[in-house]
Amino acid sequence: MMFVIALSFLFSTAYASKLHAAASDTFTAQVGDMSVTMLSEAQREGGLDILIGAASEDIAEFIPTGLYPSAVAAYLIESPDGAILVDTGFGREIERNMGTRGLKPSDVKTVLITHAHGDHIGGLLKDGAPAYPNAGVIISKLDYDWSAQARAYLSKYTGGFETITPGELAAEGTEVLPGIRAIAAYGHTPGHTMFMLESKGEKLLIWGDLTHAMAIQMPRPGVSVTYDSDPVAAARTRLEVLKYVSENKIPIAGMHVAFPGIGLVEPDGDNPGGYKFIPADK
Numbered sequence: 001m002m003f004v005i006a007l008s009f010l011f012s013t014a015y016a017s018k019l020h021a022a023a024s025d026t027f028t029a030q031v032g033d034m035s036v037t038m039l040s041e042a043q044r045e046g047g048l049d050i051l052i053g054a055a056s057e058d059i060a061e062f063i064p065t066g067l068y069p070s071a072v073a074a075y076l077i078e079s080p081d082g083a084i085l086v087d088t089g090f091g092r093e094i095e096r097n098m099g100t101r102g103l104k105p106s107d108v109k110t111v112l113i114t115h116a117h118g119d120h121i122g123g124l125l126k127d128g129a130p131a132y133p134n135a136g137v138i139i140s141k142l143d144y145d146w147s148a149q150a151r152a153y154l155s156k157y158t159g160g161f162e163t164i165t166p167g168e169l170a171a172e173g174t175e176v177l178p179g180i181r182a183i184a185a186y187g188h189t190p191g192h193t194m195f196m197l198e199s200k201g202e203k204l205l206i207w208g209d210l211t212h213a214m215a216i217q218m219p220r221p222g223v224s225v226t227y228d229s230d231p232v233a234a235a236r237t238r239l240e241v242l243k244y245v246s247e248n249k250i251p252i253a254g255m256h257v258a259f260p261g262i263g264l265v266e267p268d269g270d271n272p273g274g275y276k277f278i279p280a281d282k
Ligand SMILES: [Zn+2]
Pocket: 117, 119, 120, 209, 255, 256
């Protein structure tokens, strides 16, 4: 089953043009006519201090060293309609890694924002000016209203910005760009939004910050993190989304999922209620 899915969803790492970038800095997946590239801001390890509601026996089993793989990333979508960036990282390595695709920030037509935390919107500005000077920005109205940083940063966007109300998961959201739908995934922040890509019958869900510690949040999705505005709602949303993508075999991409950042979620047969993540490079 895994191989069938893997074959229908072609992956390739962009080794060729990376002169200075590490092998883990980008990973490209094809979704129909869209190329989707994980642009790494950082690959690192997370600690136990951010976990909420993790049982000590689960930590001993799933995070025996006390550290787990983590990342900060943005996603570049190269669609027939142009270049779209989903989140901006802090704005440290995204531009350089975008360069491995032959693109510059000025080539980006639209920036989609999953939510208004600094590791997602910090890169909207560079030296106080729009880092993506030709882009319009799309953000949920709820996060725009909630975040002073978002309002301050977007006020500088001469390319304009739009606030949206994402749709429900059951309807796979509402279309915001051709082949891209915004889905409400509230809890991590008041307006946390996922983006579903669809092209030629293939899909990919960019789920933003649905998870921060895959090592324990896959087997125990009820574990939340201190970054979650509403840890209870975040856990409820996580359970709904994991169920949905595993039942519908929709590949996912996450901003804090370690390299390659993209893969499939499957129910864990040995662990009822838990899930396994199959990275796309495996
Ligand atoms: Zn984040």
